[in-house]
Amino acid sequence: MADTMQFDLVAPERNLMSVSVREVRLPGENGDLSAMPGHTPAIVNLRPGLVTVVDDQGAEHQFAISGGFAEINNESISLLAEIGRKREDMDQDAFDEMMRAAQRKKKAAEQKEQQSGAEEVVAAAAKLLADMEALGTHIGLSANSSTVPD
Template sequence: MADTMQFDLVSPERSLASVPVREVRLPGTDGDLSAMPGHAATIVTLRPGMVILVGADGSQSEFAVTGGFAEINADSVSLLAERGHPREEVTQDVFNDMMRDAHREHRNAQERRDHAGEEFVTAAVKMLGDMQAIGTHIGLDPNQSTVPD
């Protein structure tokens, strides 16, 4: 079995990474998981969180994603993020923008509660919590962005 697998991360705006890795840690909607060479083929829905790559040399890099999908195979992981940024690009302003989007989704879910159901409001509340956790992980202040547009 190979020691590394190919990892590709793209968002609608750009390609964020295309590198060999020995491990990818993903924020799955059903729980966090790690993919390594030889992993069973699966498709994973992602929640907002940090994607952590472990390179062949043991170095780590992180990307903040707001959700998306990952296709895992024995020799590759392809991730399509709704929105993604390398950790070093997530400034307070970028994070505030991401939080405004999350607040907007929460507000829309509350407005559609009668038509869409309570589970959409619950999912939106969880998404806000996940987004706040990203900011805390990076060392940003989630309270600076609590007022939605």
């Protein structure tokens, strides 16, 4: 078994990272997990949180994501993030952008619920918003300044 695997992190605006890695720690929708070379193939839905990448030299890199999914196989991980930023690039403005996107999803889900009774959609959107707030708290940013106007 090899001791590294290929990792690619892509967000809509650009490719954030493409390197050989020892480990990737992911904020899974059903709980956090680590993927290493030889991992069982899986597709994992991701919640907002920090992705930690340990490169082939042992250096750690962190990225804040708003959600997405990761495709894991024996030799590689491809992560497609809805919104992704390097941890050091996360400032209040970038976090506000991510919070507004989560708030818009919740508002759209509430409107859909009123039309069709889709309570589970609203619950998922509320969880997304709560996870975004928790991400902000974890990295020292405030969720209070990023509200969506009615």
